Amino acid sequence: MIIQKKICLLGDFAVGKTSLIRRFVHNEFSENYLTTIGVHISKKEISLESGSLVLIIWDLAGNDGFQRTAASYMVGAAGAIFVGDLSRSETINSLPSQISSFKSANPDASFVVALNKTDLMPHPVDANEIASKAGLPDGLSIFLTSCKIGENVEDVFSSLAGLIMER
Amino acid sequence: MKKDIDTRTLIRIDELDNPYLRHFVRKHNLDDREALALGVLMEQTNQMQLAIKTSYPILARDIGVSTNEAYRLVQALHRHRILESTPDGELIRIAFYPLKETVDEIRLSYKNARRLDIIESYLNSIKGKDYLAKNDLFDEVYPIIGALITKKMAEALRSLAQYIDRRLESATSLRLWRYRVRSWISGVPAGELMLRDSLPFIVEELFIIENKSGLLLAHHSRKAEGEVDRDLVSGMLTAIKDFIKTSFKEKRDEEVGEISYGDARILIRSEPHFYAAFVVNGNPDIEFNLEMGRFTVELHRANRQLLRSFKGDMKSLGPLQPPVREFVQRYSTLPTEEKASKSPMKRLKFAGAILGMICLYLAGTAVYHAWNDSRLEKAVMDRLAGKMPAHMYDISIDVGRGTAKARGIASSEEIIRRLGEVIASTPGIKGVDNRVLVADIERISKYREEMNTIRKRMDAILLAQTREELEKIVIRFPINVAQIGKEQDFLIKRIYEIVKHHPGAHLDVVAFADKTGSYEINKSLAERRVAAVRAGLIARGISPSRITPFPFDQALIESDPRMAAHRDERGIIIFARMKEEK
Numbered sequence: 105m106i107i108q109k110k111i112c113l114l115g116d117f118a119v120g121k122t123s124l125i126r127r128f129v130h131n132e133f134s135e136n137y138l139t140t141i142g143v144h145i146s147k148k149e150i151s152l153e154s155g156s157l158v159l160i161i162w163d164l165a166g167n168d169g170f171q172r173t174a175a176s177y178m179v180g181a182a183g184a185i186f187v188g189d190l191s192r193s194e195t196i197n198s199l200p201s202q203i204s205s206f207k208s209a210n211p212d213a214s215f216v217v218a219l220n221k222t223d224l225m226p227h228p229v230d231a232n233e234i235a236s237k238a239g240l241p242d243g244l245s246i247f248l249t250s251c252k253i254g255e256n257v258e259d260v261f262s263s264l265a266g267l268i269m270e271r
Numbered sequence: 272m273k274k275d276i277d278t279r280t281l282i283r284i285d286e287l288d289n290p291y292l293r294h295f296v297r298k299h300n301l302d303d304r305e306a307l308a309l310g311v312l313m314e315q316t317n318q319m320q321l322a323i324k325t326s327y328p329i330l331a332r333d334i335g336v337s338t339n340e341a342y343r344l345v346q347a348l349h350r351h352r353i354l355e356s357t358p359d360g361e362l363i364r365i366a367f368y369p370l371k372e373t374v375d376e377i378r379l380s381y382k383n384a385r386r387l388d389i390i391e392s393y394l395n396s397i398k399g400k401d402y403l404a405k406n407d408l409f410d411e412v413y414p415i416i417g418a419l420i421t422k423k424m425a426e427a428l429r430s431l432a433q434y435i436d437r438r439l440e441s442a443t444s445l446r447l448w449r450y451r452v453r454s455w456i457s458g459v460p461a462g463e464l465m466l467r468d469s470l471p472f473i474v475e476e477l478f479i480i481e482n483k484s485g486l487l488l489a490h491h492s493r494k495a496e497g498e499v500d501r502d503l504v505s506g507m508l509t510a511i512k513d514f515i516k517t518s519f520k521e522k523r524d525e526e527v528g529e530i531s532y533g534d535a536r537i538l539i540r541s542e543p544h545f546y547a548a549f550v551v552n553g554n555p556d557i558e559f560n561l562e563m564g565r566f567t568v569e570l571h572r573a574n575r576q577l578l579r580s581f582k583g584d585m586k587s588l589g590p591l592q593p594p595v596r597e598f599v600q601r602y603s604t605l606p607t608e609e610k611a612s613k614s615p616m617k618r619l620k621f622a623g624a625i626l627g628m629i630c631l632y633l634a635g636t637a638v639y640h641a642w643n644d645s646r647l648e649k650a651v652m653d654r655l656a657g658k659m660p661a662h663m664y665d666i667s668i669d670v671g672r673g674t675a676k677a678r679g680i681a682s683s684e685e686i687i688r689r690l691g692e693v694i695a696s697t698p699g700i701k702g703v704d705n706r707v708l709v710a711d712i713e714r715i716s717k718y719r720e721e722m723n724t725i726r727k728r729m730d731a732i733l734l735a736q737t738r739e740e741l742e743k744i745v746i747r748f749p750i751n752v753a754q755i756g757k758e759q760d761f762l763i764k765r766i767y768e769i770v771k772h773h774p775g776a777h778l779d780v781v782a783f784a785d786k787t788g789s790y791e792i793n794k795s796l797a798e799r800r801v802a803a804v805r806a807g808l809i810a811r812g813i814s815p816s817r818i819t820p821f822p823f824d825q826a827l828i829e830s831d832p833r834m835a836a837h838r839d840e841r842g843i844i845i846f847a848r849m850k851e852e853k
Binding site for chain 2: 177
């Protein structure tokens with residue numbers, strides 16, 4: 105059985121949403137930063153026990169100017185990955201409001217949080233502590249990721265895939 | 272009995288502009304008020320034959336008459352069997368339209384009226400609920416409204432095609448005959464064929480995309496899949512559509528209907544659960560626009576349950592694919608491609624090839640005949656020379672396609688007959704056209720000689736005149752000057768004017784000089800002057816071969832009496848002569 109679902113990547117600008125997709129879909133990483141204009145759509149098939157799940161991934165621009173458009177882009181998504189930058193705490197603090205916007209557009213959708221750029225952190229970090237400080241809801245699946253070294257990238261997507269399939 | 276003419280009534284009838292009303296007036300000989308009453312009633316029923324609730328007072332107000340008069344009018348229309356009404360006149364409807372199309376329309380309208388009844392009961396049943404799914408309402412209403420609109424548009428299109436047909440009937444061009452033949456073969460009216468051909472288009476791809484998620488539900492392309500994954504294309508198309516909608520549309524409910532790029536257009540038709548994106552090249556006709564609507568409505572109607580319950584399982588979308596593929600295949604050929612083997616270009620090339628071969632054959636035949644005729648002419652002349660003495664005849668032979676035409680003179684009828692025989696006996700000659708005349712050849716030869724002598728004398732006289740004219744002209748030069756000036760050029764022109772009428776004359780250019788200066792200087796100057804005058808004459812158009820520059824020879828000049836008058840001058844004299852006189 106082939107299931108196809110739309111998911112969104114959300115988060116402030118330059119937190120690494122596009123890098124997360126590049127690492128996941130193409131297993132690539134680039135230090136060069138190119139901002140996403142509007143939306144960039146990718147496709148990735150994940151093999152599951154019951155068949156396969158094709159994710160149509162909408163990488164939404166983190167720029168504030170696109171907020172109104174971004175709201176319409178979120179409609180119809182079965183899931184979302186919220187990305188924050190560990191080196192910029194404000195990008196994590198803004199996640200609760202973004203989660204709230206997403207949930208209002210898609211009440212039944214699943215979502216996970218990726219706290220990105222662990223490679224820039226001098227010391228190991230506690231994901232739950234950061235989430236708690238930022239006011240993220242309890243019980244969320246939170247992953248510490250690094251697109252540069254590929255840490256936990258696959259896990260973020262497969263975890264979200266699992267949550268979507270459970271619904 | 273007819274009433275007096277009421278201008279206001281007539282104006283109101285005219286404003287109604289109802290063709291059916293005119294029909295009834297003519298058929299039942301209705302008076303003006305009856306006609307107006309019927310027109311008002313028809314307008315109120317919107318010509319859809321739905322019964323209307325009314326009363327005589329209301330009717331009287333609408334028509335602009337008294338209640339009694341309204342009653343009389345309705346009864347009159349009732350007697351004509353135009354109206355059906357309840358005894359109290361509360362429910363009135365137009366009973367009968369005589370045209371078949373109208374009857375069909377009545378049937379459809381009743382059918383739709385029944386549907387509307389169903390919707391009305393449905394709306395009543397949900398009245399009072401807090402939440403009404405917009406999509407559910409669309410699901411019920413859209414098939415009826417959509418079908419009605421489509422039908423009306425199709426009628427308009429048919430009328431246009433019929434109009435063109437009528438125009439075609441009176442037209443006579445060859446191109447129009449082609450349409451008539453195609454119409455006769457295909458059974459499609461010529462006007463419609465012309466419409467299709469004048470607006471060629473092709474459906475490249477068709478996407479059926481879920482409205483909310485942008486997921487591709489079904490897709491078919493007339494070509495192989497492009498480089499870009501169609502799932503991603505449908506996502507981006509949805510994003511672009513949403514972007515336009517949120518950025519530019521004032522009303523959020525309005526949908527994007529079309530995206531254009533180059534010659535291609537993406538025509539979008541939205542349904543409650545999906546939107547269809549038709550990628551079209553060219554100019555789709557009106558019929559196609561209606562067909563897109565019909566297709567999406569029907570696709571949605573037939574798969575409504577499936578679309579409602581879609582949760583991402585792509586296999587469940589199987590039923591969508593065949594109609595999508597069938598639609599693209601139906602519109603994936605340009606009218607001009609339909610009969611590719613009979614396309615005008617191919618026919619033109621074929622005709623060109625045939626014409627080329629014919630031209631080649633004709634050219635080859637012509638070359639052969641020219642060669643053969645020339646060969647036969649020589650053969651005939653050789654045969655004549657071998658059979659008959661040349662002094663007996665003076666003829667020319669022209670052979671064309673094996674037939675020899677002999678022209679000229681011979682000394683007797685017998686000679687002419689023998690000439691014909693000899694010519695006819697030449698191998699390859701199929702016929703003889705003997706036009707040789709009897710003449711005294713000896714006498715003619717004598718005349719010819721005399722004529723030549725006379726011609727030579729005439730030439731000599733002309734040359735003498737030319738010479739005399741030329742000798743009068745002396746081209747003088749200033750001291751130490753050899754270049755042609757204005758004066759010299761004028762004289763050169765005069766010389767040219769004299770000699771151009773005597774092409775047989777050759778010119779000797781002779782220079783003379785006075786005694787001033789050394790011999791070498793004078794010689795040099797004289798020869799340069801000769802060269803300059805010669806160049807001037809050549810520039811005027813006299814052939815160089817006709818001009819002979821003479822070297823400077825003082826002694827020779829002094830010995831010539833014609834130069835005596837110029838001994839103390841510097842210049843050029845030109846002498847004319849015949850070529851052989853040198």
